[in-house]
Each structure stands twice: as structure tokens, then as C-alpha cells.
Amino acid sequence: xxxxxxxxxxxxLQTRGRVPAAELAERLExxxxxxxxxxxxxxxxxxxxxxxxGRHGGIALLPGFRTDVTGLTTDEARALFVLAAExxxxxxxxxxxxxxxxxxxxxxLPAPHRPAAELTSRRILVDPGRWRSGPRPSVDLDTLHTxxxxxxxxxxxxxxxxxxxxxxxxxxxYGLVSKAGIWYxxxxxxxxxxxxxxxxxxxxxxxxxxVRRRDGVELAxxxxxxxxxxxxxxxxxxxxxxxLRSRLDLFVRIMxxxxxxxxxxxxxxxxxxxxxxxxxxxxxxxxxxxxxxEVLEPPEARAELARAAASVxxxxxxxxxxxxxxxxxxxxxxxxxxxxxxRTGKAEAGRADGGPTAASVPSHxxxxxxxxxx
Numbered sequence: 001x002x003x004x005x006x007x008x009x010x011x012x013l014q015t016r017g018r019v020p021a022a023e024l025a026e027r028l029e030x031x032x033x034x035x036x037x038x039x040x041x042x043x044x045x046x047x048x049x050x051x052x053x054g055r056h057g058g059i060a061l062l063p064g065f066r067t068d069v070t071g072l073t074t075d076e077a078r079a080l081f082v083l084a085a086e087x088x089x090x091x092x093x094x095x096x097x098x099x100x101x102x103x104x105x106x107x108x109l110p111a112p113h114r115p116a117a118e119l120t121s122r123r124i125l126v127d128p129g130r131w132r133s134g135p136r137p138s139v140d141l142d143t144l145h146t147x148x149x150x151x152x153x154x155x156x157x158x159x160x161x162x163x164x165x166x167x168x169x170x171x172x173x174y175g176l177v178s179k180a181g182i183w184y185x186x187x188x189x190x191x192x193x194x195x196x197x198x199x200x201x202x203x204x205x206x207x208x209x210x211v212r213r214r215d216g217v218e219l220a221x222x223x224x225x226x227x228x229x230x231x232x233x234x235x236x237x238x239x240x241x242x243x244l245r246s247r248l249d250l251f252v253r254i255m256x257x258x259x260x261x262x263x264x265x266x267x268x269x270x271x272x273x274x275x276x277x278x279x280x281x282x283x284x285x286x287x288x289x290x291x292x293x294e295v296l297e298p299p300e301a302r303a304e305l306a307r308a309a310a311s312v313x314x315x316x317x318x319x320x321x322x323x324x325x326x327x328x329x330x331x332x333x334x335x336x337x338x339x340x341x342x343r344t345g346k347a348e349a350g351r352a353d354g355g356p357t358a359a360s361v362p363s364h365x366x367x368x369x370x371x372x373x374x
Contacts (some may be wrong), residue, residue: 011107018060077113086189129181143204175219235276
């Protein structure tokens with residue numbers, strides 16, 4: 001569109017100063033004649049733009065002319081350039097749009113704010129992904145994105161955690177949320193907010209029916225309710241454990257959501273920690289720390305861990321028995337080999353002492369000849 005092209009010309013001139021008409025034409029993918037017509041349009045609109053001929057000529061704005069972003073402070077300009085990782089923009093297909101928008105904002109910033117904004121974009125990076133999160137299934141957000149912005153109902157085939165088959169739901173989407181690098185669809189199902197992981201949506205179809213959201217409920221409201229529903233689940237079991245100091249950081253990183261408060265540091269080899277778990281079976285996750293974490297109370301938590309450890313031990317007991325039998329067989333073969341070697345050694349020792357050998361003992365009786373006459 002011509003209006004977009006005029007704005008691009010204006011921003012380029014503000015950023016670059018004097019720019020040759022041929023360069024403007026190349027960057028905007030139009031002819032030089034079109035560029036000159038656009039310059040006339042800008043001049044007619046009151047923009048002080050002019051053209052200079054010659055080897056070092058070009059198109060420029062009169063010195064001092066700017067189109068500032070009204071009321072933008074230095075901190076506000078810096079905040080615009082604290083960029084998140086590219087993952088969210090890439091998933092939505094907005095990488096190019098983001099880059100273009102930031103260039104326009106940079107060009108429109110007042111000159112005193114521009115260095116701070118540029119430095120912030122180079123020195124601050126926010127990466128919402130988790131460390132070593134492992135491979136994740138690919139996510140196709142196109143259909144979900146279309147339904148959200150077209151305000152249409154959505155039919156999805158969804159696989160819940162721990163299940164192998166999918167279920168079909170018709171939902172009324174509020175929007176998409178990216179949390180810790182994972183995309184979620186927030187939608188109403190039967191007038192109640194639900195949370196669907198995008199990577200578990202096996203198929204999605206945008207319906208012709210308009211969306212039926214609850215009045216006065218926005219995406220932020222629905223997300224907050226769902227977030228609290230997940231994080232504020234009542235604890236079914238309080239557990240006291242002691243953690244080996246050398247493994248405390250790892251323990252806090254993994255079990256942090258279940259900690260009632262920061263662990264009590266008494267300065268010894270072990271540190272005491274209080275956990276709030278949803279159910280007794282949840283204590284089994286502490287087995288991953290082996291002997292570096294010991295549950296002190298309640299007794300039912302210790303009993304649950306004992307049962308879990310016994311179950312794991314039984315799983316590998318057959319392997320241990322098989323290995324034991326194989327070891328016994330190898331030992332028996334070794335003993336037989338030693339016996340054969342000992343017998344061979346005795347036979348060789350007898351021959352060395354002059355005893356009978358297979359060569360000196362006849363294999364049949366010897367005829368002594370006729371007996372002498374009486």
C-alpha cells in the first residue's frame with residue numbers, strides 16, 4: 001500500500017539521513033520514478049523533504065525534523081526492546097513482523113532515547129524455556145490461532161495425560177498462552193474454563209458457529225483462574241525430610257513447587273525440608289534422590305517409600321537371580337578346567353620319574369618261547 005511505503009520512506013530518512021533514490025527504490029521494490037512521486041506526496045503533506053543532485057546527492061529531510069513517539073520516556077523505550085526468545089514469535093509466525101515493528105519504533109524514537117533502547121536489545125535477553133527440557137513434539141498452532149482470532153468455536157481431538165486414546169470436545173476459545181516454553185489453549189467447555197496443552201491436540205477444526213464466551217471474562221481472567229486451580233491444590237500430606245547438603249540445590253530445583261518454605265539450614269551435613277504433597281503416593285518421587293534424601297515423618301510416608309523400594313527391588317530380582325546362576329555356571333566350568341589341568345600335570349610328572357608309560361608297557365602278552373626240558 002502507498003501509505004505503508006510513504007511511512008517506510010519517512011522512517012528510513014529519519015534513521016539514515018540522506019539516502020539515494022535508487023537505494024530507496026531497491027529496498028521498497030519499486031521504481032525510481034515511483035520514489036520521486038512518493039517524495040512529492042510527502043512534500044504536499046507538509047513533510048520537509050527535498051532531493052539533491054550530484055554524485056553524493058540523494059533524498060533527505062530538513063535538519064531537526066522528527067516524528068517522535070509522543071510521551072515516550074527512556075525507560076519506556078528500553079522496555080520495548082527487552083525481547084523474549086524467538087520461540088513464541090516463531091510459533092505464531094511473527095518473526096518478520098516483530099523485526100519490522102522494532103525497526104519502525106527505533107526510527108521513531110527521539111534521538112536521546114535511541115542509544116539506550118539499542119543497548120538494551122543487545123544486553124538483555126529473556127528466554128522463557130526451561131533448562132534441559134528434552135525433545136518436545138512439534139506443535140501446529142495455525143488452526144488454534146485462526147479460531148482464536150476469528151471468534152469461532154473449535155472442535156478438537158485431545159489426548160489427556162496418561163491416556164492413549166483421544167477424546168473429542170467442542171470448545172469456545174479465549175486465547176493461547178505460552179508458559180515455560182509450552183503452549184496452552186484456554187477455552188470454555190460447557191461454560192467452564194479448561195486448559196488444553198497444544199502438543200496433545202491431535203486434530204482441530206474451526207467451526208462456522210460463533211464463539212460463546214462467558215460475558216465479562218477475558219483471557220487473562222480465565223488463565224488466572226486455571227493457574228490458581230493448578231497451583232493452589234490442597235496438600236493431602238505434609239512430609240518432613242532431611243537432605244544431604246551437597247544435594248540441596250538439586251533438591252530445591254526439582255522439588256521447589258512442593259516446598260512449604262525454604263529448607264531450614266542448621267549448618268550441619270543434613271538440612272531439614274518441609275513438603276506439601278497432594279497424596280501419599282506422591283512421596284515416591286523422592287526415590288530419585290536415593291540415599292541423599294531421607295523422609296523423617298509421617299510414618300505412612302516412610303512406609304509408602306519402603307513399599308515402592310521393595311517393588312522396584314522385586315522388578316530387578318529376576319535379573320539378579322539370572323546373573324547369580326550364570327556366575328555359578330562359570331565357577332563350575334572353572335573348577336572342571338582346573339581338575340583337568342591337575343590330572344594332566346600328575347601324568348606328566350609320572351613319566352618324568354621313570355614310571356610306566358604308554359610306550360613301555362606292551363599292549364598284548366609276550367610269548368616266552370618253549371619251556372626247557374626237565
